[in-house]
Amino acid sequence: MLYLGVQVEVETEEAGEEVASLPFFSLTRRKDNIILGVIEIKDLTEWRSIESSIESIPGVVSVTILSSVSGE
Amino acid sequence: MRCDRREFLKWSALLSAASVVGLDLEVPSAFSAEAPDKWVKSVCRYCGAGCGLYIGVKGDKVVAVKGDDKNWNRGFLCVKGSYLPKILYASDRLKYPMVKEKGQWKRISWDEAMNLMVSKFAEANKKYGPHAVGFYGSGQSFSEESYLANKLFKGALGTNNIDGNPRLCMASAAVGYVTSFGKDEPMGSYDDIYHADCFFIIGSNMSEAHPVIFRLVMEQKKKRNVKIIVADPRKTLTARNADLYLDFIPGTDLFILNAMAHVIIKEKLYNKDFIDKHVVFKKATPDGKIEKVSFEDYVKFIEEYTPELAERMSGCPKEKIIQAARWFATSKATMSFWCMGINQRTRGVWANNLIHNLHLITGQICRPGATPFSLTGQPNACGGIRDMGLLSHLLPYGRLVANEKDREEMEKFWGLPKGRIHPKPGPTAVELFTKFANGEIKCLWVVCTNPGQSLPNLEKYRKGMAREDTFLVVSEAYFPTRTSELADLVLPAALWCEKDGTYGQSERRYQYLPQVVKPIGEAKSDFEAILTFARKLLTALGRAEEAKKLFPYKTTEDVWNEMRACSKDTVYNFWGMTRQRLIKEHGMLWPVPDEKYPAPGTLRRYTAKYGDPLVKKYDPKATDISFYGNPADGNRAIVWLRPAVGLAEPADKDYPFVLTTGRLIEHWHTGTMTMKVPELMRAAPSAFVEMHPDDAKKLGVKTGDKVRLISRRGSIVLPVKVVPIPRPGVVFVPFHYPDKLINTLVTDAFDALSKQPEFKISAVRIEKA
Amino acid sequence: MRRFLKYLILFIGLFLFVISTSVLEAKAAKKSKAKKHPPVETEMITEDPLACLSCHQKQAKEWEGSPHGLNQVRCFICHGDLEKRFEPKPSPSNCVMCHAEKLEDLKKAKMKTCFQCHSGHTLEVKPGSKNIHTK
Numbered sequence: 001m002l003y004l005g006v007q008v009e010v011e012t013e014e015a016g017e018e019v020a021s022l023p024f025f026s027l028t029r030r031k032d033n034i035i036l037g038v039i040e041i042k043d044l045t046e047w048r049s050i051e052s053s054i055e056s057i058p059g060v061v062s063v064t065i066l067s068s069v070s071g072e
Numbered sequence: 073m074r075c076d077r078r079e080f081l082k083w084s085a086l087l088s089a090a091s092v093v094g095l096d097l098e099v100p101s102a103f104s105a106e107a108p109d110k111w112v113k114s115v116c117r118y119c120g121a122g123c124g125l126y127i128g129v130k131g132d133k134v135v136a137v138k139g140d141d142k143n144w145n146r147g148f149l150c151v152k153g154s155y156l157p158k159i160l161y162a163s164d165r166l167k168y169p170m171v172k173e174k175g176q177w178k179r180i181s182w183d184e185a186m187n188l189m190v191s192k193f194a195e196a197n198k199k200y201g202p203h204a205v206g207f208y209g210s211g212q213s214f215s216e217e218s219y220l221a222n223k224l225f226k227g228a229l230g231t232n233n234i235d236g237n238p239r240l241c242m243a244s245a246a247v248g249y250v251t252s253f254g255k256d257e258p259m260g261s262y263d264d265i266y267h268a269d270c271f272f273i274i275g276s277n278m279s280e281a282h283p284v285i286f287r288l289v290m291e292q293k294k295k296r297n298v299k300i301i302v303a304d305p306r307k308t309l310t311a312r313n314a315d316l317y318l319d320f321i322p323g324t325d326l327f328i329l330n331a332m333a334h335v336i337i338k339e340k341l342y343n344k345d346f347i348d349k350h351v352v353f354k355k356a357t358p359d360g361k362i363e364k365v366s367f368e369d370y371v372k373f374i375e376e377y378t379p380e381l382a383e384r385m386s387g388c389p390k391e392k393i394i395q396a397a398r399w400f401a402t403s404k405a406t407m408s409f410w411c412m413g414i415n416q417r418t419r420g421v422w423a424n425n426l427i428h429n430l431h432l433i434t435g436q437i438c439r440p441g442a443t444p445f446s447l448t449g450q451p452n453a454c455g456g457i458r459d460m461g462l463l464s465h466l467l468p469y470g471r472l473v474a475n476e477k478d479r480e481e482m483e484k485f486w487g488l489p490k491g492r493i494h495p496k497p498g499p500t501a502v503e504l505f506t507k508f509a510n511g512e513i514k515c516l517w518v519v520c521t522n523p524g525q526s527l528p529n530l531e532k533y534r535k536g537m538a539r540e541d542t543f544l545v546v547s548e549a550y551f552p553t554r555t556s557e558l559a560d561l562v563l564p565a566a567l568w569c570e571k572d573g574t575y576g577q578s579e580r581r582y583q584y585l586p587q588v589v590k591p592i593g594e595a596k597s598d599f600e601a602i603l604t605f606a607r608k609l610l611t612a613l614g615r616a617e618e619a620k621k622l623f624p625y626k627t628t629e630d631v632w633n634e635m636r637a638c639s640k641d642t643v644y645n646f647w648g649m650t651r652q653r654l655i656k657e658h659g660m661l662w663p664v665p666d667e668k669y670p671a672p673g674t675l676r677r678y679t680a681k682y683g684d685p686l687v688k689k690y691d692p693k694a695t696d697i698s699f700y701g702n703p704a705d706g707n708r709a710i711v712w713l714r715p716a717v718g719l720a721e722p723a724d725k726d727y728p729f730v731l732t733t734g735r736l737i738e739h740w741h742t743g744t745m746t747m748k749v750p751e752l753m754r755a756a757p758s759a760f761v762e763m764h765p766d767d768a769k770k771l772g773v774k775t776g777d778k779v780r781l782i783s784r785r786g787s788i789v790l791p792v793k794v795v796p797i798p799r800p801g802v803v804f805v806p807f808h809y810p811d812k813l814i815n816t817l818v819t820d821a822f823d824a825l826s827k828q829p830e831f832k833i834s835a836v837r838i839e840k841a
Numbered sequence: 842m843r844r845f846l847k848y849l850i851l852f853i854g855l856f857l858f859v860i861s862t863s864v865l866e867a868k869a870a871k872k873s874k875a876k877k878h879p880p881v882e883t884e885m886i887t888e889d890p891l892a893c894l895s896c897h898q899k900q901a902k903e904w905e906g907s908p909h910g911l912n913q914v915r916c917f918i919c920h921g922d923l924e925k926r927f928e929p930k931p932s933p934s935n936c937v938m939c940h941a942e943k944l945e946d947l948k949k950a951k952m953k954t955c956f957q958c959h960s961g962h963t964l965e966v967k968p969g970s971k972n973i974h975t976k
Contacts, residue, residue, distance in 0.1 A: 017928070017932070018930070018932075018953075021932035021933065021934055022953050022954075023933050023934075023944060023947045023948045023952070023953070023954075024947075024948050024951045024952075041951075046951070049951075050951055053951075053953060057953075
């Protein structure tokens with residue numbers, strides 16, 4: 001399992017709320033237009049589909065992995 | 073914070089990411105959907121359905137709830153239960169004791185509050201005797217808390233001036249069960265819903281008042297070909313789901329119930345074998361004597377209650393009454409549900425008896441799906457007040473104040489001198505507040521209830537509570553309420569999961585609620601308050617040794633163990649429900665005679681075939697069914713010949729409308745808890761009067777217009793809601809709103825047997841305002 | 842040496858933070874207001890049990906026949922009280938009180954919301970949806 005520290009930049013309040021309440025986005029913290037949180041994935045192919053699903057939310061500017069921790 | 077490896081790895085990832093953007097991780101996120109640290113098994117704070125749930129705790133705060141999928145409610149909660157966390161953190165939580173001095177509230181310490189209370193109660197006791205003080209308890213207190221109050225007042229002080237708010241809602245059902253079966257409480261359980269083929273719902277808006285139980289009924293409607301009969305003067309959401317809907321003039325249900333029995337007898341749909349084996353017939357003569365009569369006498373008596381007569385008196389078409397009777401009698405298993413429409417009546421006990429009669433003459437009882445099931449309003453009216461005997465005529469677990477043997481038994485159990493327990497039943501709710509109003513009772517302690525909003529004919533009793541020369545103490549979680557505003561002293565009470573104890577709900581399921589967070593501010597559990605008060609009061613009366621002997625407890629478990637022992641030789645016997653078992657299980661249904669008796673306990677009473685362990689003990693000769701609560705009549709149930717009589721205050725030419733009060737799904741009782749939740753307030757923000765379009769047209773009003781309702785006792789202005797829900801001639805007002813005290817209009821006439829007031833039917837006239 | 846590295850990392854982090862906040866401030870100007878529900882009468886005394894019906898007939902009718910309608914899970918539960926909380930598209934965290942297990946299924950499947958498979962209000966499963974619920 002990979003635990004990714006992910007940053008999502010948003011440009012609207014609505015997008016911010018939607019991103020922060022994504023069920024698989026845990027320990028979310030908010031600072032202005034950035035939402036920080038952790039996503040648990042099995043491998044990078046899983047990440048690609050998650051990344052595009054977050055990017056498809058209207059108002060999302062960018063999705064960036066800031067850190068990663070691996071463990072079983 | 074959970075410290076398992078997975079959480080640790082997640083936090084590592086977050087910390088790394090946060091350090092890159094320089095984010096301060098102490099800032100709480102308003103949008104965080106993260107999980108609580110732990111989930112603790114508990115029970116909902118609201119109605120008598122008693123849904124199991126898990127409380128989500130994060131640090132020292134309750135942040136969420138979720139339904140307990142292993143309990144009877146299978147993980148579901150209603151809209152009220154869903155928002156329980158919000159009630160704990162309302163800004164008007166009472167955080168410290170306060171005393172009223174010269175009309176102003178002053179904060180004092182618990183010691184000061186206790187000393188003041190003790191001195192007032194001790195002085196009254198010394199000057200005027202034991203009956204100068206009183207206690208008004210609640211079906212929302214934990215059983216252990218009510219037990220302490222009961223022991224203090226009836227046992228230590230020797231007064232029966234102790235009653236509880238179930239007098240206002242369940243007394244008729246309790247006396248109904250006792251008069252029909254010898255002992256209180258339903259014999260069936262929610263499990264019967266899965267087996268019933270016909271549901272008879274009368275005087276209950278289950279869909280809004282007991283939503284999760286109703287959910288189970290509706291599920292059966294979807295899965296199996298069950299029939300639902302609903303009888304109600306309002307075409308409620310419940311009624312709209314019925315296969316057969318009986319609409320009638322309020323108060324005429326006695327005619328309908330007797331007419332159903334008439335049809336069952338006439339069309340030979342009764343079970344003669346069952347009647348011969350398990351039933352006796354009785355009637356009460358006009359001068360109050362009880363007479364045993366025969367089945368033939370019953371047949372003769374019921375002859376006049378034809379469906380034609382019932383139609384004439386009630387306005388309900390006779391074809392519907394006949395259909396209801398046929399479905400009731402001929403379905404494989406029939407389960408009845410009823411609530412305040414039947415109980416809150418001057419003939420509430422009789423109405424209860426008539427429902428039991430239908431089950432008894434058809435044999436629709438004591439087997440899966442066939443049972444008369446009384447729905448309870450409060451979460452612990454059954455466990456804490458009815459079963460534990462807090463009401464002024466009761467002693468614990470089926471014992472009566474008026475019975476010498478029962479008094480001796482309790483005196484021995486509690487270690488009291490013989491003759492300590494007062495032999496005369498005490499005043500009931502309305503009588504208690506009347507005595508407080510006329511100064512006979514000098515000191516009254518009201519715990520966990522809101523009589524300043526919920527009593528009938530409210531103005532009279534509010535004036536009484538506001539009396540200058542009496543002393544009123546109110547233990548409450550919020551300030552102000554319509555009761556505490558009248559008090560001399562208020563004590564901050566711990567709320568729900570801020571304290572631990574036991575609740576017993578409608579189906580005899582006792583459940584343990586653990587303490588999950590600390591009480592807010594200086595709030596204490598009522599358990600601690602009552603215990604401290606009991607010890608200090610007895611000491612002040614020069615009985616410190618007695619205080620040590622009667623109140624040696626350290627925890628609620630100590631009291632629970634004493635309660636278990638007290639139930640051991642009664643039909644309630646829950647000796648086998650140790651605290652540990654209740655912590656492990658998802659509630660247990662009594663009787664549970666020993667620790668080996670398997671969970672969930674006894675689903676069906678009075679039947680050996682379907683698992684009542686006490687049939688063997690109390691009626692060893694019985695092969696299956698035994699109403700062992702009534703040994704005086706050979707372990708048989710009683711069918712009562714009850715005539716259909718009128719109301720205390722029917723509509724007349726001066727007051728031509730019937731006012732009925734009741735509940736909405738969004739709010740619970742006097743709204744002190746639900747009105748702290750924004751979503752529930754938004755859904756149901758204010759009081760209204762529900763009126764039929766025909767009546768609205770005659771009056772010349774439309775939805776939103778204001779009208780004045782006037783009764784013989786008071787008047788109130790409310791906006792109208794024009795809907796085809798109440799019958800023409802009937803109006804409905806919810807009783808939840810503290811700013812619209814509808815109970816000032818309601819009659820305080822009460823049932824002679826149960827002393828329960830007739831909240832459901834008062835006469836009003838209506839004018840444009 | 843270690844201590845120096847630690848301070849270096851902190852400094853880089855701080856530097857990046859300063860850069861990112863100034864970038865954020867520029868972007869903040871683009872931020873638009875959160876969606877607000879149009880004002881409703883405080884008393885909301887209407888003929889219907891759902892005060893929202895007068896403007897939202899279609900959705901209310903769909904809701905009535907759904908499991909939520911039968912069990913009286915009314916509008917404000919999902920959509921908020923319209924003032925402190927207003928969610929035109931409800932967050933799945935609102936569902937935990939009755940559907941905790943289903944929420945876990947959603948998390949495991951890495952899906953965004955229940956409404957990817959369940960239509961709003963009717964709650965019917967959309968054709969072609971994959972069943973992520975094991976029980």
